[in-house]
Amino acid sequence: MLRTSRFSWRLAALIALALSSAAVAQEAAAPQYPNYPSETPATFKQSSEGFDYERREVMIPMRDGVKLHTVILVPKGAHHAGILLTRTPYDADELTTHGHTGNLGATLNGYDNAPDVIVQDGYIRVVQDIRGKYGSEGDYVMNRPLHGPQNPTPIDESTDTYDTIDYLVKNIPESNGRVGTIGISYDGFEPLMSLVNPHPALKVAVPMNPMVDGWMGDDWFHNGAFRAQNLPYILEQTASRKNEIKFSSSVHDEYDLYLRAGATGEMARRYGLEQVGFWQKLVAHPAYDSFWSDQAVDKVLAGQPLKVPTMLVHSLWDQEDIYGAIAVYKAIKPKDTGNDKVFLVMGPWHHGQEIENASSLGAVQFGSDTGLYFRQKILRPFLAHYLKDDAPANPVAPVTAYETGSNVWRTFRQWPVATQARALYLGGDGKLGFARPSGEAYQEYVSDPAKPVPFRARPIQPVGYDPGQTWSEWLVDDQREASGRPDVVSWTSDVLTQPLVIRGQPVVHLRASTTGTDSDWVVQLIDVYPDMEPMDAAMGGYQLMIAGDILRGRYREGFTVAKPIKAGAPLDYSFELPTTDHVFLPGHRLMVQVQSSWFPLYDRNPQTYVDNIFFAKPGDYKKATQRIFGDSHVDLPVTSN
Structure with a gap:
């Protein structure tokens, strides 16, 4: 066996040498052509001629040196304008490039944006990729916990938001130094993080349908039962920086797809999810242990001073995060001794429908566009009160709730009302x-x-x-x-x-x-x-x-x-x-x-x-x-x- 191995090795070496020599000879014989200059520049800066806004893209440095990709849209002629900031894992470029007409309202047609409010009131719109996603540097962690038992580093979403706001108020000369945070779902979790050790320039926060406690009743579990149909989201959100890896299936009916797989762990294995850190955490923590309770946002905020006026927006038929907004309201409202810092809005919507046409949901008709009502009668004056220099009065009630069945808006001083x-x-x-x-x-x-x-x-x-x-x-x-x-x-x-x-x-x-x-x-x-x-x-x-x-x-x-x-x-x-x-x-x-x-x-x-x-x-x-x-x-x- 030993002799045969040596002979085979020598033969392989001779063959490799011959092939290499042939390749060199072929390369030497290949004709050399002159380079023809490319007509496409290495980078292209789009002209804003004819646009009603100026687009700026910056990499904002965080305290640990990591830089976060940030899109800044400044209305032309803006002066002493408030800033509306959204931090997102869903691609800042995608959320700010929907229109090519040069109109800011068309550009903002996307998730988290309420273009009618933003454009009509002349806000500077800022959208940032969070750490580890899309154009931003660093590592991604799903709903990165605050510094503490589940995150021993000094870096979290709160510190990244603080550093971002600090940069914005110092580097956007058209602003008045007033910043509001706003977002839906995961992007609604981010405004809640901005409330922890908030920057002095943060004047208002609007978390809409926020992710708050993934075990008790938001995206991952409900009272211990796992939301199996979220496996594709976990894969696509965590397997790559730019969500390039997609969940694919040849089965039309997902009932059959999941039933044939058997246990959810087997379903995950078939799609390679054991490679994903967040999935490993889910599997390791099926009960409500400290992994979950330490990072439950309602519990975190219950222990924080109440410094920033906050409007929590809840959808009565939220098919994804129906737990979070109400849980946070119950946690922080007791601190609102003047009944003027914590506001609650509840509408007859699905997850995020408040920024869309909301005259109906499925077969249920409401008789009017409840989303438009929210944006124009509630969100718009609320933001203006905190972000504009002239500080118009705030006409928004502590609680504004849509009464389904009778289909009317009602206002209250607190929630729940006496029952x-x-x-x-x-x-x-x-x-x-x-x-x-x-x-x-x-x-x-x-x-x-x-x-x-x-x-x-x-x-x-x-x-x-x-x-x-x-x-x-x-x-x-x-x-x-x-x-x-x-x-x-x-x-x-x-x-x-x-x-x-x-x-x-x-x-x-x-x-x-x-x-x-x-x-x-x-x-x-x-x-x-x-x-x-x-x-x-x-x-x-x-x-x-x-x-x-x-x-x-x-x-x-x-x-x-x-x-x-x-x-x-x-x-x-x-x-x-x-x-x-x-x-x-x-x-x-x-x-x-x-x-x-x-x-x-x-x-x-x-x-x-x-x-x-x-x-x-x-x-x-x-x-x-x-x-x-x-x-x-x-x-x-x-x-x-």
Whole structure:
């Protein structure tokens, strides 16, 4: 063997030498052509001739030397203008180059921008790529935690915002030195970070639909159940600096895609997500441990002084971050002793719809453009009060809320308003009412992980906002299809003869048993329209979800530690539903639906206790019989005004 190896090595060396000599000879024989000068410059600075604004791109240095790519749009003729800053992981260039007409309003047609307000009031618009994304230097960390237990470095989104504002007020001569931060979703998380040790020039913050606590009820989990359909976002957002790596699938119906993969961990493995640091953190922290609680923004801000006026904007049908804005409001409002620093706006929108046409959401019509109302009647005067030199009066109420059902805007001094908790009981006979039922009646169903309940009608589209996609509308989908399934139980009230107004968060109190050792509980509060709607026939009998959420049963005794469920034992499960501001009108009925899967939005519970559901095995997924006992109820926050 040794001799053969030496011979082979010598032969390979001789062949390589011969090939190399031939290549050199061929290169020497190749004709040499003169260079023809390129007509494309190495860099091109676009002329602003004919534009109504000047575009400036700068790399702003942070305190550790990392430079962040920043686009500055200055209206021509601007003088003593306020600055509106958005920090984003979604490409500052893309958010500021939508128009090529030279008109600033057209240029700003994009995510986070309210062009009518920005242009009409002459603000200097600044959009910056956060650290590690697109044109900015440094490393990217999803929702980079503040300096502390989860981030030992002195650098975080708060310090980057401070350094950015410091640069802007010193280097934009057209500004008046007043800065506001504004953004939606991830970009709404950034204004919240600006409130931590804020720069003196920061005069106002407008976090809209912000990411706040990814475990309790925003993007990654809801009460312990993982949002499986966010896997593509995690891949695309974290696998490359410029989101160049895309999630691809040859399966049209995402229900089939996720079901065939089995456990979510296996789905992630198939797409290479084990290479991604954020996915590794999710897998390592399925419970609400210190990793999550240390960086929960509402908890962080509860411990901070209240220095900057803040308007929190919440969507009543936010399909992505329905938890965050209300959680922050509850955390910081007690510090607002003068009731003039913390403001809340709630509209009948999907995630981010406040900057779009919002005269309807799916099949639900509002009769007017509620997004335009928000921008012109609330956002515009609010920003002007803090960012303009002449400081016009602030006409905005501490709370402005859209009352769905009656479709009117109302104002309040605080939220929630005074309410009475009224228990709405899930009787054993399928009747829903305020009278406590007697006896041990129950409703039951069989939950089969092999046939999970889809969270909307199939085929299920991916998460996205491309033309033709209706992801943003799923919270207002007609629930009749679900209510007709044998693995969904429903309770319905009598027809209302008087309006029923609820304002606040309904609280679920289930007494239930399962033959498994783990279970999910999905509860939906629904407004059932009359069988015939004369003004809108398509809404006849419509079942509109007003509030709904999921609880992973292993966390029934506390979110920090998972525990098996005792099979067959009636146990108590309690959790809050998202905030409501709704009128159930006369002629309508109330409905409550309960089920044990919401797929593939949330990963399937195997219904057999395993240490980590991300890695459940095929044999762990088993049918279970679920019983809901008649003293289960939903506490409704009922008000008379």
